[in-house]
Each structure stands twice: as structure tokens, then as C-alpha cells.
Amino acid sequence: MNCILELTDLEYHYPNGPKALESVSLRLMQGEKIALVGPNGAGKSTLLLMLNGMLRPDSGTVRFRGEPISYSRKALMNLRKQVGFVFQNPDHQIIAPTVFQDVAFGPVNLDYTEEETKTSVDEALMYVGLTEFGRRPPHNLSGGEKKKVAMAGVLAMNPDVLVFDEPTSALDPDSARSIMELLDELHHAGKSIIISTHDVELAYTWADRIVLMDQGKIILCSKPTDAFSDKELLAEAKLSKPVLVELYDALCELGMAKSEKIPRSVLDIVGILGMEHHCCRGCKAPGFIVLEDADFLNEDLAERIVHDEAIQIIGGMGSVAKKQAKDYGIPLTYTHGVIDKCLLKAISGQNCLIITSGGMIKRVLSRVEEFNAESGNTIEIVTFDNYLHNN
Numbered sequence: 223m224n225c226i227l228e229l230t231d232l233e234y235h236y237p238n239g240p241k242a243l244e245s246v247s248l249r250l251m252q253g254e255k256i257a258l259v260g261p262n263g264a265g266k267s268t269l270l271l272m273l274n275g276m277l278r279p280d281s282g283t284v285r286f287r288g289e290p291i292s293y294s295r296k297a298l299m300n301l302r303k304q305v306g307f308v309f310q311n312p313d314h315q316i317i318a319p320t321v322f323q324d325v326a327f328g329p330v331n332l333d334y335t336e337e338e339t340k341t342s343v344d345e346a347l348m349y350v351g352l353t354e355f356g357r358r359p360p361h362n363l364s365g366g367e368k369k370k371v372a373m374a375g376v377l378a379m380n381p382d383v384l385v386f387d388e389p390t391s392a393l394d395p396d397s398a399r400s401i402m403e404l405l406d407e408l409h410h411a412g413k414s415i416i417i418s419t420h421d422v423e424l425a426y427t428w429a430d431r432i433v434l435m436d437q438g439k440i441i442l443c444s445k446p447t448d449a450f451s452d453k454e455l456l457a458e459a460k461l462s463k464p465v466l467v468e469l470y471d472a473l474c475e476l477g478m479a480k481s482e483k484i485p486r487s488v489l490d491i492v493g494i495l496g497m498e499h500h501c502c503r504g505c506k507a508p509g510f511i512v513l514e515d516a517d518f519l520n521e522d523l524a525e526r527i528v529h530d531e532a533i534q535i536i537g538g539m540g541s542v543a544k545k546q547a548k549d550y551g552i553p554l555t556y557t558h559g560v561i562d563k564c565l566l567k568a569i570s571g572q573n574c575l576i577i578t579s580g581g582m583i584k585r586v587l588s589r590v591e592e593f594n595a596e597s598g599n600t601i602e603i604v605t606f607d608n609y610l611h612n613n
């Protein structure tokens with residue numbers, strides 16, 4: 223993996239304010255998902271603002287693709303094309319009278335042609351599920367919708383790195399989940415993503431790496447399972463353990479689990495209990511999962527699969543799948559946490575269809591394979607091609 227952004231020994235004092243960053247060094251690798259976690263005032267937003275040059279450190283270096291960033295107007299404009307920043311409060315980002323104009327702001331400033339601008343805005347609005355919102359004034363939208371408009375504004379420039387300051391703050395659980403699904407989709411499309419959050423459950427299940435911050439310093443940078451198992455550090459950063467880790471600790475104490483692998487999802491817990499107690503294997507014939515590429519979906523094919531394979535559960539992963547399902551009137555049982563939920567249903571004997579596209583297809587295949595290997599289950603996955611060949 224290549225390093226895309228590198229911070230070395232950053233120090234920063236706000237003018238007339240406190241020291242906000244002290245000896246901060248961090249590397250964001252290509253295609254990585256990092257979550258910054260820490261109490262109020264820890265320095266998370268300040269660190270994020272360094273990443274696209276919105277703040278300039280008093281000392282230390284920020285490198286993008288190996289080169290120290292330059293703070294000239296032209297160089298910063300160029301950097302911000304590649305490192306997109308979504309503020310915690312979308313009102314800080316939304317400026318135009320209509321959603322379309324707002325999302326078009328970046329492309330227009332980057333001298334896209336009219337046609338290129340329209341294409342990139344339409345795609346970005348499709349990605350965030352706001353295709354029909356182009357003419358609406360942003361100030362009349364809900365908090366979650368405004369957040370999606372702000373995200374679309376950044377996505378329209380197709381940056382390699384996405385920086386989100388508290389992507390789910392002030393959102394209801396459903397909007398928060400759909401934003402996180404979108405971040406996952408962007409990750410599968412090859413983006414490197416760094417977020418700040420107070421939500422330990424979210425950070426634990428979503429990130430590849432956790433960066434714990436306190437009082438302007440990075441106090442730990444490690445895999446989520448390591449970061450959230452360290453009681454003392456969590457206390458120092460005034461954070462609690464994620465529920466899944468608490469549950470796992472309790473199961474171990476009760477002698478009900480002794481797996482080496484600390485669970486990161488409900489499905490992992492079910493897998494561990496299944497291994498220990500043989501309770502979810504062999505009792506019932508498992509169901510299977512049909513995987514269909516949303517890019518090749520049509521109404522007839524979906525109907526045929528659902529009918530021929532006695533499908534009981536349908537999951538749609540990603541914006542293309544959700545749009546296709548809506549257009550073709552396919553009722554989706556699940557639109558978030560799709561793979562794990564379908565695996566849970568398959569264990570209990572139900573047949574599932576997962577509709578998805580792009581890099582997420584591989585993710586479904588690898589997750590099912592990983593789950594089977596770890597839990598001893600044998601959930602079969604029928605891919606789109608197999609379906610065509612076998613029928």
C-alpha cells in the first residue's frame with residue numbers, strides 16, 4: 223500500500239488560543255479507512271484541517287503523495303481537488319441557492335465544461351441518493367439531506383482522499399447508517415477515507431485503523447480490536463468500550479467463548495458461539511446467497527431469480543443497487559449491514575439475494591468465505607455468472 227498523506231511532527235497553536243496539536247505524526251495509506259477518536263477538544267478537527275491545507279502547522283510537514291504541500295493559492299486549489307473535506311456542520315459548506323448549483327460549485331471552479339459539470343453533479347447526487355433534489359434550495363433540507371449535499375459537492379470533484387469531520391453527528395440512526403454505507407461504498411471504489419467521530423461503536427466496526435487523540439496528541443494508533451481492548455488508554459481518552467467488545471469479554475469470563483479473534487460484528491459473535499457450542503451448524507440445512515451485479519440487473523432477471531431460487535430475503539448494497547431496486551420495484555429487505563444480515567438469515571435456512579456492484583461484489587465474496595472459514599459454516603454463494611450458466 224502506498225502512503226497518500228503523511229503528517230510529520232506537526233505542532234499547532236491557534237492564534238490567541240491553546241496548543242491544539244503536539245508532535246503529531248500519522249500516515250494515511252492508499253485505500254485505508256482511519257477513524258480519529260477522542261474527547262472534546264482533543265485536536266481531531268484541527269488535525270483534519272491540516273490535511274488539505276486549510277490550516278498550516280507552526281512546524282512539521284504535511285506530505286501528499288510524498289511531496290510536502292505548498293500553501294500557494296494555486297497549489298492549495300489543486301490539493302483540494304484531490305483531498306475533499308466535508309465539514310461537521312453542512313451549513314459551513316453549502317452556499318448556493320439550489321442543490322444543483324451548490325454541488326456544481328467545485329466542478330465549475332475547476333473549469334469543467336458545462337457538460338462535464340452536469341455529468342459530475344448528476345453522478346454525485348445519484349451517489350448520495352438525492353437525484354431528484356437538484357432544484358431545491360439547500361436551506362430547506364433536513365440536516366441529513368444537507369450533509370449529503372455537502373458530500374455530493376465534494377464527490378463531484380472525484381477526490382482520491384475524503385476527509386469527514388464527524389460524518390454522523392446530529393443525524394438520526396437511519397441517516398447515520400446511510401452515510402456510513404456511502405463511505406463504505408466510496409472505500410470500495412478505491413477512496414482513502416479519514417473521519418473523526420465520538421461514536422466508538424461506529425469507529426470500532428468501520429475503521430481499518432483507530433487513532434486515539436487526547437490533548438492535541440496521538441496516544442495510540444492501531445487496529446480497532448487492539449485500540450478498544452486497552453482499558454487504560456480508553457480511560458485516558460475518556461472513551462467506553464464498544465458493546466461488542468464488552469459482550470465478548472463477558473462471554474470469555476463465563477467460559478462461553480475462547481476464540482482468538484475479537485468480534486467486530488453480531489455475525490462474528492454468532493460465529494464464535496457456533497464454534498463453541500455447535501449450535502448454528504447442522505441443526506438445519508443452511509440457505510444460500512445469490513449475488514447479482516446491479517449493473518446487469520433488470521426486472522425480469524430479478525423476478526426469475528427470486529422465483530426460481532425461492533429467495534426470501536433481498537439486500538441492496540450501494541447507490542446503484544438501491545436505485546435499480548427502486549426503478550424496478552424490487553422490495554429490499556435490507557439496505558445496510560447487508561452481507562452480515564444475509565449470512566445470519568442463511569445460517570437459519572433462508573435463501574438470500576444480494577444486489578450490488580463494483581468493488582463491493584468482491585467484498586461480499588470475501589466476507590462469506592471468511593465467515594465460512596472462521597465459523598465452520600458452509601454457506602454457499604451463487605454468483606451472477608453461475609446463475610446464468612446453471613439456468
Ligand SMILES: Nc1ncnc2c1ncn2[C@@H]1O[C@H](COP(=O)(O)OP(=O)(O)OP(=O)(O)O)[C@@H](O)[C@H]1O
Binds near residue numbers: 240
Ligand atoms: N478557531 C479556534 N480558535 C481558537 N482555539 C480553537 C479554535 N478551534 C479549536 N480550538 C481549540 O483547539 C483545541 C482542539 O480543538 P479541536 O476542535 O481540534 O478538537 P476536537 O477534538 O475536534 O473537538 P470536538 O470533538 O469537540 O469537535 C481545543 O482546545 C479548542 O478549544
